[in-house]
Amino acid sequence: MLELQYELESKAAKWYATIDSANAFFSIPLAAECRPQFAFTWKGVQYTWNRLPQGWKHSPTICHGLIQTALEKGGAPEHLQYIDVIIVWGNTAKEVFKKGKKVIKVLLKGGFAVKRGYSQIVKPLYKVTRKKNEFMWGPEQQEAFFEMKQEIVHAVVLGPVRSGQDIKNVQYAADGDNGPTWSLWQKAPGETQGLTLGFWS
Known part of the structure; x- marks a missing residue:
């Protein structure tokens, strides 16, 4: 990944x-x-x-x-x-x-x-994350963020979500000209790469 x-x-x-x-x-x-x-x-x-x-x-x-x-x-x-x-x-x-x-x-x-319309879910977030725009979080962004979290929960096909004190959640994010991209990983002790939970743009 x-x-x-x-x-x-x-x-x-x-x-x-x-x-x-x-x-x-x-x-x-x-x-x-x-x-x-x-x-x-x-x-x-x-x-x-x-x-x-x-x-x-x-x-x-x-x-x-x-x-x-x-x-x-x-x-x-x-x-x-x-x-x-x-x-x-x-x-x-x-x-x-x-x-x-x-x-x-x-x-x-x-x-x-x-x-x-796959990437339309996070479209409202683009408005507030672009460099030249003022960051104003509103109901539209909150709804998109909630929907995105629901998609993350239901889209886990690469590895089960693991819990425990030794499990580390790692998020990689990048801001591009056309909006943000990010990926979510889980790592356990001894794993070099970890398990991918998903990536979004």
């Missing part, structure tokens, strides 16, 4: 866009012979997943690999990928829009859906 952040920071672009595949794990069908290992019982009835479940430890790796393959085969423009999120950049909004449109076409062709 840090390598991805450093690589993104090395791109001296003026414009960035994120494309988030909607429910990417559920876009990936499980082979019939694999389904029994995902069986579970609920209220006395046995069920099984027929799509890649979100809570399985290998789901992020499988999802990342399949999206990466789709992007490579589809001839996607230069981008960075983190599981089901793709970042494109450029020096003009038009350039970034064109690249984003191409990535979306490739994803749709590969059987994935796209979340529209």
Whole structure:
């Protein structure tokens, strides 16, 4: 994750866009012979997943690999990928829009859906975090902050939230021309990298 952040920071672009595949794990069908290992019982009835479940430890790796393959085969423009999120950049909004449109076409062709308006959640926070703007926290910012926290709680697919005195929560933040970016990590003693809980822009 840090390598991805450093690589993104090395791109001296003026414009960035994120494309988030909607429910990417559920876009990936499980082979019939694999389904029994995902069986579970609920209220006395046995069920099984027929799509890649979100809570399985290998789901992020499988999802990342399949999206990466789709992007490579589809001839996607230069981008960075983190599981089901793709970042494109450029020096003009038009350039970034064109690249984003191409990535979306490739994803749709590969059987994935796209979340529209994904970065709109934190848009009200951009107003108060830009260098030239006065910091005035209002109801709109509070609501966006609350919604962002809810998204963080529900988006944990890379590692469970851990608690305890020896667990350290680490947040990395950067302020760009187009708004803030941040990532949240948890580290336990002896871990060099820790577990990623998520990243946002």
